[in-house]
Amino acid sequence: xxxxxxxxxxxGLTSTPFCPGCGHGILMGLILRAIDxxxxxxxxxxxxxxxxxxxxxxxxxxxxxxxxTLHGRAIPAATGAKLFNPKLRVxxxxxxxxxxxIGGNHLVHAARRNTDLTVICxxxxxxxxxxxxVSSTTSVGALTQTTTxxxxxxxxxxxxxxxxxxxxxxxxxxxxxxxxxxASIKN
Numbered sequence: 001x002x003x004x005x006x007x008x009x010x011x012g013l014t015s016t017p018f019c020p021g022c023g024h025g026i027l028m029g030l031i032l033r034a035i036d037x038x039x040x041x042x043x044x045x046x047x048x049x050x051x052x053x054x055x056x057x058x059x060x061x062x063x064x065x066x067x068x069t070l071h072g073r074a075i076p077a078a079t080g081a082k083l084f085n086p087k088l089r090v091x092x093x094x095x096x097x098x099x100x101x102i103g104g105n106h107l108v109h110a111a112r113r114n115t116d117l118t119v120i121c122x123x124x125x126x127x128x129x130x131x132x133x134v135s136s137t138t139s140v141g142a143l144t145q146t147t148t149x150x151x152x153x154x155x156x157x158x159x160x161x162x163x164x165x166x167x168x169x170x171x172x173x174x175x176x177x178x179x180x181x182x183a184s185i186k187n
Contacts, residue, residue, distance in 0.1 A: 008032045008042060010063045017056050023175040027122055028057045030178055031093065034185035045089045046081050050074040050098035053129045054122035057093045072102030075110045078117050090116075096123035096137040097130075100158055104136065107158075111167035120185065121158060 009032075018025040035042070047058035051071040059066035069077045074092045082090045092099070099107050099121045110117060126144055127133040133146040137158065141150040159170040173181040 005029070005032055005036065008035065008063055009061055013061060016061060018053070022053070023124075024054055024057055024122060026175040026178070027054075027120070027181075028061060030175065030181050031057065031091075031120065031185060032062075034182045037182065038186055040089060044087070045091065046078070048074045048078040048081070048090065048092045050094040050103065051129075052095040052098045052127070053124075054093060054095035055098060057122065058091070072098055072104075072106065074098060075103055075106040075115075075117070075119065078119075079110060079115050082116060086116075090118070092117055092119040094121065095128070096121055096125065096158070097127040097133075097135045100156055101127075101136050104156075107162065108165045111162035111165035114166055114168055118185070123158070125155070 042064040048067045049055035134144045171184040
């Protein structure tokens with residue numbers, strides 16, 4: 001990450017916990033680039049995450065207030081913070097297992113209420129941190145630790161799901177599409 005981006009990272013941070021080849025480190029940099037381009041003050045932001053690999057993106061890496069919550073509970077915690085302080089810019093960063101599976105009902109209701117949150121779901125289409133179990137975003141036929149004959153279920157299309165529930169905006173980009181992903185985060 002360029003030297004000018006260091007101010008967004010906790011002092012003394014020398015590495016991240018992400019495995020080689022994982023897109024979470026790239027996503028971390030793209031989130032920070034979006035914040036930099038928007039010229040947001042990190043002191044006016046709260047980053048909320050749940051449990052799983054993607055939850056490690058903001059905490060312990062970002063030099064900002066972070067709230068690491070129980071599995072599936074990032075959105076209710078973020079909603080509570082936003083209701084308490086409407087001026088706070090609240091960003092939820094977590095994985096598909098955390099946001100769509102265990103916290104799926106919270107995701108749908110936040111979309112239904114069109115809560116003023118930015119929710120970034122780092123979907124790897126599996127429960128990666130806990131052994132590779134199937135998730136609600138796993139492709140049909142995919143072999144996982146819990147679907148050894150192939151996943152028989154159609155995955156959620158999270159963008160269509162939350163738009164149908166009432167969210168004002170949803171987008172899907174890969175970390176291999178950095179400019180589009182940054183623009184989407186800024187939206």
